[in-house]
Amino acid sequence: MKTVRVEMAISRGRGGSIDPPRFERFTVDATEAMSVLDALEQIRLHHDPALAYRHSCHHGACGTCACRINDVERLACTTRLSELGSDRITIEPLTGFRRIADLAVDMTALFRDIDPYWSCLKPSEPIPGACPDSTSLLRLEDCIECGARVSACPAAHAAEPFMGPAALAALHSELTKNPAASDRLLAAAGSERGERRCRRALACSRVCPTRVYPARRIGGLRRQLSGRGPGRSRGGIEGPWREGEK
Amino acid sequence: MEHVLIIGGGTGGALAHDLTLRGFRVTLVERGELLSGTTGRHHGLLHSGARYVLHDPRAARECWRENQILRRLAPQAIEPNGGLFVALCEEDLTHMGPFLEGCAAAGIPARPISARRARALEPNLTPDLRAAVEVPDAAMDAWRLPMHFFATARANGADIRTFTVVTGIRAAGRCITGVELLDLCRHRAFFLEADLVVNAAGPWSGAIAAMAGIKVPVQPAPGVMVALAGRLTQRVINRLQPAGEGDIIVPQRRLSILGTTAWLAQGPDAIEGPPEDHVRRLFDLAGRMVPAVTGFAPHAAWCACRPLLKAVEEDNPWHISRTFDCLDHAVRDGIEGLVTLIGGKATTMRAMAEQTADLICRKIGRNVAGRTHATPLLLYRHFWREEMTR
Numbered sequence: 001m002k003t004v005r006v007e008m009a010i011s012r013g014r015g016g017s018i019d020p021p022r023f024e025r026f027t028v029d030a031t032e033a034m035s036v037l038d039a040l041e042q043i044r045l046h047h048d049p050a051l052a053y054r055h056s057c058h059h060g061a062c063g064t065c066a067c068r069i070n071d072v073e074r075l076a077c078t079t080r081l082s083e084l085g086s087d088r089i090t091i092e093p094l095t096g097f098r099r100i101a102d103l104a105v106d107m108t109a110l111f112r113d114i115d116p117y118w119s120c121l122k123p124s125e126p127i128p129g130a131c132p133d134s135t136s137l138l139r140l141e142d143c144i145e146c147g148a149r150v151s152a153c154p155a156a157h158a159a160e161p162f163m164g165p166a167a168l169a170a171l172h173s174e175l176t177k178n179p180a181a182s183d184r185l186l187a188a189a190g191s192e193r194g195e196r197r198c199r200r201a202l203a204c205s206r207v208c209p210t211r212v213y214p215a216r217r218i219g220g221l222r223r224q225l226s227g228r229g230p231g232r233s234r235g236g237i238e239g240p241w242r243e244g245e246k
Numbered sequence: 247m248e249h250v251l252i253i254g255g256g257t258g259g260a261l262a263h264d265l266t267l268r269g270f271r272v273t274l275v276e277r278g279e280l281l282s283g284t285t286g287r288h289h290g291l292l293h294s295g296a297r298y299v300l301h302d303p304r305a306a307r308e309c310w311r312e313n314q315i316l317r318r319l320a321p322q323a324i325e326p327n328g329g330l331f332v333a334l335c336e337e338d339l340t341h342m343g344p345f346l347e348g349c350a351a352a353g354i355p356a357r358p359i360s361a362r363r364a365r366a367l368e369p370n371l372t373p374d375l376r377a378a379v380e381v382p383d384a385a386m387d388a389w390r391l392p393m394h395f396f397a398t399a400r401a402n403g404a405d406i407r408t409f410t411v412v413t414g415i416r417a418a419g420r421c422i423t424g425v426e427l428l429d430l431c432r433h434r435a436f437f438l439e440a441d442l443v444v445n446a447a448g449p450w451s452g453a454i455a456a457m458a459g460i461k462v463p464v465q466p467a468p469g470v471m472v473a474l475a476g477r478l479t480q481r482v483i484n485r486l487q488p489a490g491e492g493d494i495i496v497p498q499r500r501l502s503i504l505g506t507t508a509w510l511a512q513g514p515d516a517i518e519g520p521p522e523d524h525v526r527r528l529f530d531l532a533g534r535m536v537p538a539v540t541g542f543a544p545h546a547a548w549c550a551c552r553p554l555l556k557a558v559e560e561d562n563p564w565h566i567s568r569t570f571d572c573l574d575h576a577v578r579d580g581i582e583g584l585v586t587l588i589g590g591k592a593t594t595m596r597a598m599a600e601q602t603a604d605l606i607c608r609k610i611g612r613n614v615a616g617r618t619h620a621t622p623l624l625l626y627r628h629f630w631r632e633e634m635t636r
Contacts, residue, residue: 014430014431014432014433015431019433031519033519033522033525033544033547034519035546038519042518049411050430050433052278052430052431053278053279054278055278055282056279056280056281056282056287056388056389057287058287058546058548059471059501059503059545060473060545060546061290061387061498061499061501062387062388062389064279064282077546078545100408101409101430104279104409108630108631111627111630111631116625116628116631120322120390120625121322121325124327124477124480125477127369127477127478127479127480128369130366130367130369130480131366131367137325137327137480138325138326138327139477139497139498139499140325140498140499141499142499142500210499210500211500
């Protein structure tokens, strides 16, 4: 099997310990199909069993393995080494989350403004040609809560507190499914920590691995909030969004 | 209150939940992130049990019971769209009678439908389809469903420590007293006393048992899965054949997961990524059921290592039962204070935990019944409602 030697510079360090952040270099012989996560697994197995990183599903459904790969937020499991176009790769933890150890971060901050009870399911899009009695089918939401968008968002790291693009997109999604709660949800979106802190950098939509397009959703919230007088709710939400729109 | 220390953040999550409900003090240690070994890596099938009716009726009944319970306990982590078993040739049709009888015997609702009806429901099924059977399969979120157990266990007082590696098991004579650990977050070694240690390390349970000088009948059996970036069906699609390679497509979100292959391995770590020929075979076999899969490149291809319970010598991984067992090493090996949990699958994790907790209660002499079948679970997001680590 043809392999290419790749140098991986991995950010190491443990939060709160006398162990300052630094890069440590490892080499792996990468096949065409090898993912960044496969490479991390090999390094842990063959070079350093103490290397800490988060992972679970290995196919882009759980969202645990998001990290900064060559300065861009990506999922390690669905990023192939060969697609990065370089034989030198840097891997760092997400920005804006407390580092537990090495690449592993504590996701508590992501969930601060996401209600645990917001729905995780939505109607499944019909498959072309299917008979119409399949309308009650459900599927899991696109957002896998990986933290990539929050890490990429410049406003999320500013001094002013901001709930961030993940929470706002989740809020927008809940609003479409639960219009009865629109007063409460729009109040949260319009709060000091809400939509007003977004700088329209669109970094969230660029890095989102599951095409949730948070910037577009924040735009939807903005339009709803601007048409809403104090203490009143217009209810409802614009949509559906066109595929490919940011 | 007795302190139970669970090794392994997979099925161990369901056990931590069960034991905290029964009033035990629980600590769970996992060497990496939770669910990073086997439990979080599967294709996401919430089994109806129908896959096992032809050769493993016990596993079939266990799956169907747990399928119904998990739909009630964690509906937000399940796509409840059902499944189809599809017959593509004469040989497949010969399995139809025994399959329907097996489903009836296990109590699994199964309804034969015509090829035409099946293709109306799932237009991407092959035009070669001969017949199909509807079964109550579902797709689960392999990370979020088990995280419901961890979230609830933690809210009920379980101490869950990730990135904590077991480096040794300490005993006084023939009684286990606790576990030596290395905390990768603080880079500190420490010892944790326990009244009872549960080895729930899945395919790594052999290595943990070896630290106590014990051999356990676990057979690591890795398999390959492939995810495609397109949802081709609403329902789980299974081939109407005895369990074998490439017999399932599980839809989830906007993905389709092709499963799976199986081989017997010496150890759980000796896998250098998914073999390319396995990936090709999965495309070929899944493509016979849903031809459109062959138009996709892999979104991801990965391995997961099943921890099979090896009750008898058997070289064919498809013939080893998917049932589970919990071993009391006091009875089996004369070592007190250690229990090992082997086998099973994600669908049956709650039942595995319940039987293990029953065994622990019998050993300790506590008469507390399990309540997890009827106790609502917190949604997984509750896990991060406070600081995750110490």
